[in-house]
Amino acid sequence: xxxxxxxxxxxxxxxxxxxxxxxxxxxxxxSATHLTVSPNTLRAGMKANMIPDEAEAEVDLRALPGxxxxxxxxxxxxxxxxxxxxxxxxxxxxxEATMSGASDPLWQAIEESLxxxxxxxxxxxxxxxxxxxxxxxxxxxxxxxxxxxFDDRLGFSEFLSLFHGHNERVSVRSVERTTDLIGRVVAHFxxxxxx
Numbered sequence: 001x002x003x004x005x006x007x008x009x010x011x012x013x014x015x016x017x018x019x020x021x022x023x024x025x026x027x028x029x030x031s032a033t034h035l036t037v038s039p040n041t042l043r044a045g046m047k048a049n050m051i052p053d054e055a056e057a058e059v060d061l062r063a064l065p066g067x068x069x070x071x072x073x074x075x076x077x078x079x080x081x082x083x084x085x086x087x088x089x090x091x092x093x094x095x096e097a098t099m100s101g102a103s104d105p106l107w108q109a110i111e112e113s114l115x116x117x118x119x120x121x122x123x124x125x126x127x128x129x130x131x132x133x134x135x136x137x138x139x140x141x142x143x144x145x146x147x148x149x150f151d152d153r154l155g156f157s158e159f160l161s162l163f164h165g166h167n168e169r170v171s172v173r174s175v176e177r178t179t180d181l182i183g184r185v186v187a188h189f190x191x192x193x194x195x
Contacts, residue, residue: 025157031129036062062129065097098135100143105192113184149177
């Protein structure tokens with residue numbers, strides 16, 4: 001199987017095509033293929049009738065693997081243009097994107113467990129554009145994966161829409177399926193580790 005390389009324009013065109021029929025899935029694809037920037041907290045001034053002498057913004061950024069601090073700073077400076085002169089960028093929580101490979105015993109235990117739960121043999125790693133504690137485990141040399149089974153009555157994009165939105169929730173069926181899967185993963189991992 002050969003490597004494929006796509007231009008940014010091709011990726012964006014594919015996302016636009018998906019957006020026509022499934023905007024939620026298109027948002028996920030966009031966040032999994034681009035640096036995301038979300039300015040969520042702004043502070044400036046003391047009174048409504050005075051121009052503030054300084055302002056502060058807290059920006060949530062999610063970088064892809066390979067996008068280091070220099071890349072992110074360069075992107076921000078370019079976006080601000082000359083208006084960014086005199087703006088100081090101070091990282092508050094600065095973690096590079098991490099990943100675990102798909103060739104260790106834990107991954108094998110996950111694949112075997114997925115087979116038993118779903119009759120699907122091949123697991124495919126995907127990029128989740130969110131923050132988890134996995135980065136701390138990986139920094140200590142451990143493999144870490146986010147794995148679960150969502151309610152099979154929901155489509156993937158509908159499942160994704162339940163997070164970080166109004167009435168954030170997860171279905172009881174998703175919890176039950178994931179609990180069963182994790183139990184199997186632990187058992188299989190124990191068997192693989194013992195052999």
